[in-house]
Every structure is written in structure tokens, then in C-alpha cells.
Amino acid sequence: MTRQFAVTGSAIMLIAMIVEGLFTVEVVSRNTIDRMAATTALFMDSFLSPLSDDLAAGDVLPPEERAALDGLLGRDDFRSRFPHLEIWKASGTVAYSTTPELVGRRFARPAGLDAALTGEVSARYTDLNADEHAIRGFTSRYLEIYAPVREPHTGRIVAVAEIHEVTEPLEQRLGQLRLSSWLARIGVTVLIMSGLFWIVYRGNGIIMAQQRQLGERMAEVERTSRHNRVLRERIQRASGKISELNERFLRGLGADLHDGPAQLIGLAVLKVEHVRLAETVRRREEELHALDSFLGDALREIRAISKGLILPEIEGLPLPEVVHRAARAHEQRTGTVVIVRCEDIPQPLPDAAKMCAYRFVQEGLNNAFRHAGGNGQTVTCKPEGGVLCLAVEDGGQCGRGRPAGSGSGLGLVGLRERVQSLGGTFRMSKVPDGGTRIEMTLAMTGGCQDE
Structure with missing residues (x-):
């Protein structure tokens, strides 16, 4: 853009300068000639008016008048500046001339003569083809000044x-005027062009910078838009899978209730009939003891299932406390040791994120207990550049683990979703010592990280 303006603007300014310069030089030259003609006419009138x-x-x-005028005009100071002089009558007759053979002859009236007869002083360069000049053999062009001669009264x-x-x-004077006029005009044109070029150059720089910023913002918007589309699709898939997992979980929960507590309660119902039909006190005590055992087992199973389903009260708690609660609950339930390394989180997280963290630790530790016997259970929680990093790690197989009740029932697939x-x-x-590590990252500002 700057180069285009420099080329186009320079061409336009050059043409404008030339046209304006030619016009101005012509006006200045014409005014100079007219001023010189007026000065010369005023000077000549001082010794021509007495001849009126x-x-x-x-x-x-x-x-006698011609002789006196010849003597005056024959002086060197006059002749060097005014080599020739004619006095014309309105009829075209030459009443006087420094060339004697022209006196008394009639010629075609010059254009300057007609203008002077109207009272106007005019000047023009000699027409070498005029008859009066051809007679004298003029080869040099003089400045012809026509001035009216008036009667004094x-x-x-x-x-x-x-x-x-x-x-x-x-x-010489016109040359100096033209030179100074052109130099001034060139200087002004260069100054104007430099100013305009600087303005355009600076404006172009600002426009280019804004275009780059706009391009970067558009690219950022496009990246954000693509990212949002990916997230939206991911959330839609996750929502569908969560619904499916929820249905599967409900079916599993129903099966657990049916096959566990419901069966035990059913046996307890049968024992009630046995108690009623018992014939001896001893038999009744035996049946009551069995009934108490069945109901106790059913209650314990129901509590175990409920314990894995119900979250502790985490509203208002910081994330490190939520992670420690999940670890302590696992230790109490399994009798194992969990190492927790949790740094301070600089900003609060929404409850949904804290619930997700609790379930993540809960499910990760349950899997570590099931598949690694609770060996080397470690929970790490730390912020990294605005992203929450939460990991659960175990030390690998060192003996068969024991079931820890029903667990959370989420599973790794549901946890991922x-x-x-x-x-x-x-x-x-996998970790180098043969253990397993699961890790989740979550943007603490509400965004997410790509895998």
C-alpha cells in the first residue's frame, strides 16, 4: 500500500506541480513584462509628451524635432537599452523612426498599436515578419512596448x-524568477509529499498491525470455536454414555439388592414362620438367632451399598480436604494406608468438580485395593498453570486384595465419562515398578485440556 501510494502520489504530485508551475511561471513572466513595459512607457512619456x-x-x-529626438536617442546609455523607436499615427503612418527610411511610410497596423490607441500599455516580442522590420533586416527579437502619446491638457x-x-x-530576470519559482515549488512539493508519505506510512503501519491483531483474534476465535465444538460433541457423547452407565448401574444396584439384602430378608421372613411354629423354647431361640443373623447380614450389606453411593458433605470444603476425606474413608473401610500429597489450590472449584475429584479418588483407591492389595496407594493433587492435576497410583500386585464392600459402583469407564x-x-x-496410575486434569477456570 505504501509503495503504491508513493508511486501513484508521486506521479500525481509531479504532474500537478508541472501544470501549476507552468501556469504560475507564465503568469509571473507576463506580470514582469507588463510591469517593465509600464515602467518604460512612463519613462518615455517624460520626453515624448512635449511632442504631442x-x-x-x-x-x-x-x-528640427526629429533631429533633437535623434540626438537624445543616439546617446550610448539610451541606445544600449532602447536601440529603436517608432512613433505611429492612428492611420499606420510612421511619424518618427530611428531608421530614417521608414519615416512617412504607411504599414499594416501592429496589434500593439490598436491596443495602445485604446489607452492600454502593452508589450510583446518582435514579429520579424512585419514589413517595417523586414526593411531593416531584423534578426534579433526585441521587446516591443506600445505606449500611447497623449495631449497634456x-x-x-x-x-x-x-x-x-x-x-x-x-x-536574465525572468530566468531568475523561473528558477526561484521552480525551486520553491519543488521544495514545497517534496515537503508535502514527504508529509503525506509519512502519514500514509504510519497509517499503513497501524492498519497492518490492526490487521495482524484482527487475524490473530480471528484465528483464536476459530480455535476456540473448534475447541467448543469438540467439547460439545464430547459432552454429548459423555452424557449419552453416562445415561447408559446410569441405567446399567441401576440394574446392577437392583441386582445387588435383590441377590443380597432381599434374599437375606426373604430368609428372615421364612424364619419368622419357623419361630411361630417352634415347639420348644430351645428351638424358638435357635430360629430367633438365625433370624437375627439374617437381618444383621442384610443390614450390613445395605449399609455397605449405601456407603458407596452417598457422598459426604463437601459443599464449602476446599479441594484438599475433599481429597483427604476420600482417602480417610478408604482407609477406614479397607484398613490400608493411603499416602496423600495435596498442595494448596489457589482458587475455589465448583461443587461438580469437587464431587468428580472425590469419586475419582474413591474409584482409584478401590481399584488399587482390588488389584494391588492396597500396596503403595498414593494420591497426588497439585495445580499446574491453571490446571488441576489429580492422580491415584498403586505399587502393583503383592498379594490378592480383598473386596472392599460394593465400592462406588462407577468403574473406570464411568469415571472417564x-x-x-x-x-x-x-x-x-503403568508405572516403572509395575503399578498402575490413573490421572485426571481439569481446568480450574472452567475450560479443559486436550489429550
């Missing part, structure tokens, strides 16, 4: 003086 009466009386000047124009002035001083539904990521990997 003789010029009014006849077509030519008397011989009436102001009537009785003749016109044609004064030939050498052009060298005039040309729960994490991804919040915009987070879920990873599962």
Missing part, C-alpha cells in the same frame, strides 16, 4: 510610441 502638439498637427514630426491620444527594448536583462463431561481429560498408564 507637433504629432497632432501633422503625420510626421518636423525636421486634453489627454487625447494623438500617436503611439513603439519602443524596442533589448531582452537580455529581461531574460464423568471427567470428560466436565471438559477434563482422563489417562491411565
Whole structure:
């Protein structure tokens, strides 16, 4: 853009400068010539006006007047500047001339003569083809100045003086005027062009910077839009899978209730009939003891199932306390040891994120207990650049683990979907000592990280 403006603007400014310069130089030259003509006419009028009466009386000047005028114009200081002089009558007759053979002859009236007869002083360069100049064999162009000769009392124009002035001083002055005019014009044009170029250059820089910023913002918006589309699709998939897992979980929960507590309660109902039909006190005590055992087992199973389903009160708690509660609950339930390394979290998290963290620790520790016997159970929680990193790790197989009740019932698949539904990521990997590590990352500002 700047280069285009420099080329186009320079061409336009150059053409405008040339056109305006030619016009201005022509006006200045014309004004200079007219001013010089007026000055010369005023100077000549001082010694031509006394001849007005003789010029009014006849077509030519008397011989004595011509001789006196020849003596005046023959001086070196006059001749060097005004080499020729003619006095014209309105009829085109030459009443006086520094060239004697022209006196009394009639020629075609020059254009300057007609203008002077109207009272106007005019100047023009010599027409070398005019008859009066052809007779004298003019080869040099003079500046012809036509000035009216008036009667002193009436102001009537009785003749016109044609004064030939050498052009060298005039040309030198005009050359100086033209040179100074062009130099001033070039300087002003360069100054204007430089100012405009600087303004355009600076404006172009600002526009380019804004375009780059706009492009970066558009690219960022496009990346965010694509990211949001991915998240939306991920959330939709996660929601569908969660619904499916929820149905599966409900069916499993129903099966657990039916096959566990419901069977035990059914046996207890049968024992009630046995108690009623018991024939001896001893038999009744035996049946009551069995009934108490069945109901106690059913109650314990119901409590175990409920304990895995119900979350502790975590509203208002910081995330480190939520993680410690999940670890302590697992220790109480399994009798194992859990190492917790949890750093301070600089900002509060929504309850959905804290519930997800609790279930993540709960399910991770349950799997560590089932598959690694609770060996090397470690929970790590720390912020990294605005992202929450939560990991559960075990030390690998060192003996068969024991079931820890019903557990949370979520499973790793459901846990992954729960994490991804919040915009987070879920990873599962092996550690060098043979153990397993599961890790979730969740943006603490509400965003998420790509896997």
C-alpha cells in the first residue's frame, strides 16, 4: 500500500506541480513584462509628451524635432537599452523612426498599436515578419512596448510610441524568477509529499498491525470455536454414555439388592414362620438367632451399598480436604494406608468438580485395593498453570486384595465419562515398578485440556 501510494502520489504530485508551475511561471513572466513595459512607457512619456502638439498637427514630426529626438536617442546609455523607436499615427503612418527610411511610410497596423490607441500599455516580442522590420533586416527579437502619446491638457491620444527594448536583462530576470519559482515549488512539493508519505506510512503501519491483531483474534476465535465444538460433541457423547452407565448401574444396584439384602430378608421372613411354629423354647431361640443373623447380614450389606453411593458433605470444603476425606474413608473401610500429597489450590472449584475429584479418588483407591492389595496407594493433587492435576497410583500386585464392600459402583469407564463431561481429560498408564496410575486434569477456570 505504501509503495503504491508513493508511486501513484508521486506521479500525481509531479504532474500537478508541472501544470501549476507552468501556469504560475507564465503568469509571473507576463506580470514582469507588463510591469517593465509600464515602467518604460512612463519613462518615455517624460520626453515624448512635449511632442504631442507637433504629432497632432501633422503625420510626421518636423525636421528640427526629429533631429533633437535623434540626438537624445543616439546617446550610448539610451541606445544600449532602447536601440529603436517608432512613433505611429492612428492611420499606420510612421511619424518618427530611428531608421530614417521608414519615416512617412504607411504599414499594416501592429496589434500593439490598436491596443495602445485604446489607452492600454502593452508589450510583446518582435514579429520579424512585419514589413517595417523586414526593411531593416531584423534578426534579433526585441521587446516591443506600445505606449500611447497623449495631449497634456486634453489627454487625447494623438500617436503611439513603439519602443524596442533589448531582452537580455529581461531574460536574465525572468530566468531568475523561473528558477526561484521552480525551486520553491519543488521544495514545497517534496515537503508535502514527504508529509503525506509519512502519514500514509504510519497509517499503513497501524492498519497492518490492526490487521495482524484482527487475524490473530480471528484465528483464536476459530480455535476456540473448534475447541467448543469438540467439547460439545464430547459432552454429548459423555452424557449419552453416562445415561447408559446410569441405567446399567441401576440394574446392577437392583441386582445387588435383590441377590443380597432381599434374599437375606426373604430368609428372615421364612424364619419368622419357623419361630411361630417352634415347639420348644430351645428351638424358638435357635430360629430367633438365625433370624437375627439374617437381618444383621442384610443390614450390613445395605449399609455397605449405601456407603458407596452417598457422598459426604463437601459443599464449602476446599479441594484438599475433599481429597483427604476420600482417602480417610478408604482407609477406614479397607484398613490400608493411603499416602496423600495435596498442595494448596489457589482458587475455589465448583461443587461438580469437587464431587468428580472425590469419586475419582474413591474409584482409584478401590481399584488399587482390588488389584494391588492396597500396596503403595498414593494420591497426588497439585495445580499446574491453571490446571488441576489429580492422580491415584498403586505399587502393583503383592498379594490378592480383598473386596472392599460394593465400592462406588462407577468403574473406570464411568469415571472417564464423568471427567470428560466436565471438559477434563482422563489417562491411565503403568508405572516403572509395575503399578498402575490413573490421572485426571481439569481446568480450574472452567475450560479443559486436550489429550
